[in-house]
Amino acid sequence: xxxxxLVVEDELSIATLLKYNLExxxxxxxxxxxxxxxxxxxxxxxxxxxxLDVMLPTLDGMEVCKELRSLRKNIxxxxxxxxxxxFDKVLGLELGADDYMTKPFSPREVIARxxxxxxxxxxxxxxETVKEEISYEYGELKVFPDRFEAFxxxxxxxxxxxxxxxxxxxxxxxxxxLTRDQLLSAVWNYDFAGDTxxxxxxxxxxxxxxxxxxxxxxxxxxxxxxxxKFEEPKK
Numbered sequence: 001x002x003x004x005x006l007v008v009e010d011e012l013s014i015a016t017l018l019k020y021n022l023e024x025x026x027x028x029x030x031x032x033x034x035x036x037x038x039x040x041x042x043x044x045x046x047x048x049x050x051x052l053d054v055m056l057p058t059l060d061g062m063e064v065c066k067e068l069r070s071l072r073k074n075i076x077x078x079x080x081x082x083x084x085x086x087f088d089k090v091l092g093l094e095l096g097a098d099d100y101m102t103k104p105f106s107p108r109e110v111i112a113r114x115x116x117x118x119x120x121x122x123x124x125x126x127x128e129t130v131k132e133e134i135s136y137e138y139g140e141l142k143v144f145p146d147r148f149e150a151f152x153x154x155x156x157x158x159x160x161x162x163x164x165x166x167x168x169x170x171x172x173x174x175x176x177x178l179t180r181d182q183l184l185s186a187v188w189n190y191d192f193a194g195d196t197x198x199x200x201x202x203x204x205x206x207x208x209x210x211x212x213x214x215x216x217x218x219x220x221x222x223x224x225x226x227x228x229k230f231e232e233p234k235k
Contacts, residue, residue: 003118004028006047008038008064009080010056014103018051021107022114035059039067047075049118051110054081054092062095069096074148074161076117080105093198094205096160099188120165136171138232141210141219143171150210157209162187166202167210170220170230179227203228 005027009015012033019029030047032038035056042050042064050068054061065077078099079092092100098117101110136143143150145168150157159167166187170178178186180196188198207214218233 002026002028003048004030004045005114006030006032006038006042006045006050008032008035008042008050008056008061009053010034011053017107018110021111025111025114027114033057035061035064039064042068042073042075043071046073048121049076049078049114051078051080051114052097054079062091065092065095065097069160076121076161078113078117090198090201093162094160094201096162098162138219143167152210159206159209163202163205163209166199167206170206170228174230174232177223177226177229182227199228 005022007015007018007022007029009018009031010033015031015033019031022029030041030045032041036058038050038052038056039059041047052061052064056064059067061079061081065079068075068077076099077097078101079097080101080103081092082103098120099113101113133147134145136145140153141150142152145164148161148164150159150164150167166183169183169187180199183199184196203220204214207217207220210219211217219230221229221231223229
């Protein structure tokens with residue numbers, strides 16, 4: 001069954017070009033030309049991925065992304081913008097976008113990004129599901145990657161998909177020092193041209209959620225001049 005992509009783009013020429021190339025690549029495409037319609041279609045149709053323009057009439061892309069995440073809709077989102085603006089980039093990712101592309105972009109680049117993001121969200125093969133569930137437990141922190149769940153004591157924690165992916169990657173590499181560039185490559189899956197502030201912002205959000213005191217973290221340690229490391233708290 002082909003994957004369904006929702007394109008939310010108010011520039012007709014760009015929307016038409018995206019639709020044509022995505023359909024040529026084998027995807028089913030839904031179109032919306034303003035933010036409100038895009039949000040309504042996303043909620044009603046549950047597409048496999050959304051290409052979401054930042055500048056939209058009625059409701060901008062940032063608000064659409066924020067609303068979808070508040071509704072716990074974990075649909076992968078790739079933000080599109082004509083502005084190569086660091087603020088837009090960081091804010092979009094903070095709100096829960098999974099990737100970010102600046103116009104103009106080539107159809108080949110769009111297809112490559114779509115495939116990369118969808119690959120990360122593919123369900124486990126059936127034979128994998130019979131294996132014992134992976135979980136991590138350190139002190140009060142419990143994380144269940146397969147269920148997209150985490151708890152601090154009895155409190156359920158809420159993360160954006162990218163925050164959760166970052167947390168799981170840190171857990172998978174416990175006690176290893178990971179540079180910001182390593183984290184960009186592993187979690188965001190492509191080079192942000194050295195924009196390591198994205199990593200710092202997400203680390204800060206994780207600390208606010210899993211640390212009792214985010215200024216004196218027990219789990220995620222900063223290794224000055226290098227990067228970050230997840231450690232089990234000393235008893």
